[in-house]
Amino acid sequence: DSGVTQTPKHLITATGQRVTLRCSPxxxxxxxxxxxxxxxxxxxxxxxxxxxxxxxxxxxxxxxxAQQFPDLHSELNLSSLELGDSALYFCASSQAxxxxxxxxxxxxxxxxxx
Amino acid sequence: KNQVEQSPQSxxxxxxxxxxxxxxxxxxxxxxxxxxxxxxxxxPVSLTIMTFSENTKSNGRYTATLDADTKQSSLHITASxxxxxxSYICVVWTDSNYQLIWGAGTKLIIKP
Numbered sequence: 396d397s398g399v400t401q402t403p404k405h406l407i408t409a410t411g412q413r414v415t416l417r418c419s420p421x422x423x424x425x426x427x428x429x430x431x432x433x434x435x436x437x438x439x440x441x442x443x444x445x446x447x448x449x450x451x452x453x454x455x456x457x458x459x460x461a462q463q464f465p466d467l468h469s470e471l472n473l474s475s476l477e478l479g480d481s482a483l484y485f486c487a488s489s490q491a492x493x494x495x496x497x498x499x500x501x502x503x504x505x506x507x508x509x
Numbered sequence: 510k511n512q513v514e515q516s517p518q519s520x521x522x523x524x525x526x527x528x529x530x531x532x533x534x535x536x537x538x539x540x541x542x543x544x545x546x547x548x549x550x551x552x553p554v555s556l557t558i559m560t561f562s563e564n565t566k567s568n569g570r571y572t573a574t575l576d577a578d579t580k581q582s583s584l585h586i587t588a589s590x591x592x593x594x595x596s597y598i599c600v601v602w603t604d605s606n607y608q609l610i611w612g613a614g615t616k617l618i619i620k621p
Contacts, residue, residue, distance in 0.1 A: 397552065397554070399552075436613070437598065437611045437612060437613040437614060438553070438598070438611040439611070440608045440609060440611070443607070443608070450607065451606060451607040451608050452606075453606075453608055483550070485552050485553075487552070494540045494541065494602050494604060494607070495540075495541060495558065495560070497543075497555045497558065498555070498609070499555075500552030500553050500554070501552055502551060502552055503550070503551070503552055505550075
C-alpha cells in the first residue's frame with residue numbers, strides 16, 4: 396500500500412458526460428501528479444501540482460482540468476467525454492515534487508466511456 | 510523528441526532463471542533514470558532511481574545499470590520468482606519540462 400488513495404475505483408459513463416476523479420496524497424507529500432494509461436499503453440503525464448499551485452503540464456487535453464485543494468487532495472475533471480478517454484487514471488504523490496524524488500502511485504481509477 | 514524505448518516487448522522465462530531487460534533513451538536534458546514494476550491493473554512501484562553519475566544500483570534481486578554515454582540502461586532480475594510477473598517500465602526525468610518520460614514497458618511472465 397503506497398498511502399495514496401484514489402476514488403472511485405471504477406467509473407462507467409456515457410460520451411459527452413463529465414466526471415471527477417479524486418486523489419489523496421501520502422501524508423506529508425505536497426506534490427500530486429496525474430497520469431493516463433490507455434489499454435496496453437505506457438503512462439502519459441497529464442499535470443503536476445505542488446502545494447496548490449500548478450507546476451508542470453504534460454499532454455493534458457483542454458477538456459481536462461485539475462486542481463489541488465488546501466488540504467492537498469486533488470481532483471481531475473474530465474468533460475465532454477469521448478470513447479478514447481477510456482483508460483486507467485493514476486495519481487501519484489511525492490514530498491516536494493523534486494526531480495530526484497520517488498513518486499508513489501495510487502491504485503488508479505478505471506474509466507470506461509460507453 | 511524525448512523518447513524511451515524498451516526491449517523486448519515481452520519475455521517469458523522459467524522460475525529461477527535470470528533475465529535482463531533493456532532500455533534506450535533519447536531524453537535531453539537528462540536528470541535521472543528510474544525502473545518501475547507495474548502489476549496488471551495496479552499502480553507502478555519504484556524499483557531504482559539512478560543519476561548521471563551512478564552506474565549500478567541494486568534493490569534485492571533487481572540490479573539496474575546505466576551508461577549515460579550510450580544512453581542505455583538495463584534491469585537484471587536474478588533467480589526469478591512467480592511474483593516477478595509484471596510489466597517493467599523504464600522512465601527518464603527531464604528538466605526541460607520537469608516531467609517523467611515513460612517507456613512502454615517490457616511484459617515479463619515467469620512460468621513455473
